[in-house]
Amino acid sequence: MNHDGWLHALTGELHRRGLDPNLSRHVVAEAAAHLRDSGEAPLRVFGPPETYAAAVAESVGVPRPQTGRAWPDASAGVAGSAGTGRAAGSARTVRSSPGPIRLDVRGISKRYRRRPVLSGVDLTVRAGEIAAVVGANGAGKSTFLRICAGLISPDRGQVRVHGSLGYCPQSGGTNDYLYPDEHFVLVGAGRGLPRATARAAGREHAAALDWDPSGRTQARHLSGGTRQKLNLVMAALGEPDVLLLDEPYQGFDRGTYLDFWQQLWRWRSAGKAIVVVTHLLNQLDRVDTVLDLTPTREVSA
Numbered sequence: 001m002n003h004d005g006w007l008h009a010l011t012g013e014l015h016r017r018g019l020d021p022n023l024s025r026h027v028v029a030e031a032a033a034h035l036r037d038s039g040e041a042p043l044r045v046f047g048p049p050e051t052y053a054a055a056v057a058e059s060v061g062v063p064r065p066q067t068g069r070a071w072p073d074a075s076a077g078v079a080g081s082a083g084t085g086r087a088a089g090s091a092r093t094v095r096s097s098p099g100p101i102r103l104d105v106r107g108i109s110k111r112y113r114r115r116p117v118l119s120g121v122d123l124t125v126r127a128g129e130i131a132a133v134v135g136a137n138g139a140g141k142s143t144f145l146r147i148c149a150g151l152i153s154p155d156r157g158q159v160r161v162h163g164s165l166g167y168c169p170q171s172g173g174t175n176d177y178l179y180p181d182e183h184f185v186l187v188g189a190g191r192g193l194p195r196a197t198a199r200a201a202g203r204e205h206a207a208a209l210d211w212d213p214s215g216r217t218q219a220r221h222l223s224g225g226t227r228q229k230l231n232l233v234m235a236a237l238g239e240p241d242v243l244l245l246d247e248p249y250q251g252f253d254r255g256t257y258l259d260f261w262q263q264l265w266r267w268r269s270a271g272k273a274i275v276v277v278t279h280l281l282n283q284l285d286r287v288d289t290v291l292d293l294t295p296t297r298e299v300s301a
């Protein structure tokens, strides 16, 4: 089944399940964006349309979140500002209660020249929570994460990070002529890790993604997916309290993608506060907060 056929079938399945038409359009647009970006076959990424529609209906089958506002997972007992909770129902990871606030974002607005990209965005993430950032291409997800990472300034609003920070960019971030181990040592040094500790920690994080980084392969010769694994491992080195992950799974095959989510849940259980940009709504029942950056009409006018 080609992309268009799969997306058409998904639209029909979502309609059949009675999802709100706006929400259905959003789901289909997100899936289309991911397929376009990844170049992967829809059946491989999402499975059959009816299965994906069932997963979406189960996890998102209630009123859609307010744009630019955090959407707390009511069933996980997390307090939040939008007041639009989702129904409980699907399987979720058993874990301890969230801890203190690690990331507190208030009223972030950003324009590029005259074009508004973010408008009054709030997000609070506690230790032991995962927040997913969703939205169409160009909605400002990477901009939001870069602001949280302190790489660019907002026009308005403030970001408070309580603890150490690891940031995984959407692409780039690796050095073409270094081996993976050398990346670990270099980044580890910046985080106060001795060489051997950094190397061992890097290899341990890599193993969780089913990757053995001990070979003598320079980063420029790694596949796109493996370079993203390297980026992800570097972000996690030194066990930062807050992890900001900008679509780190691009190029991952399905097995690694599942390993990646398992790793996120382990990090959450270990008390990290995680923000992950994602196009894929089938994991949204496994996170604590959803921040939808899809612009409203006023924002884009």
Ligand SMILES: Nc1ncnc2c1ncn2[C@@H]1O[C@H](COP(=O)(O)OP(=O)(O)OP(=O)(O)O)[C@@H](O)[C@H]1O
Binding pocket: 112, 113, 117, 135, 136, 137, 138, 139, 140, 141, 142, 143, 144
């Ligand atoms: N440095 C910049 N100067 C001007 N415009 C920019 C800059 N960076 C991003 N933009 C624009 O801001 C908008 C938001 O970009 P951003 O990369 O944050 O979106 P995104 O939601 O992450 O997109 P995608 O899903 O495609 O990764 C886009 O229209 C983009 O072209």
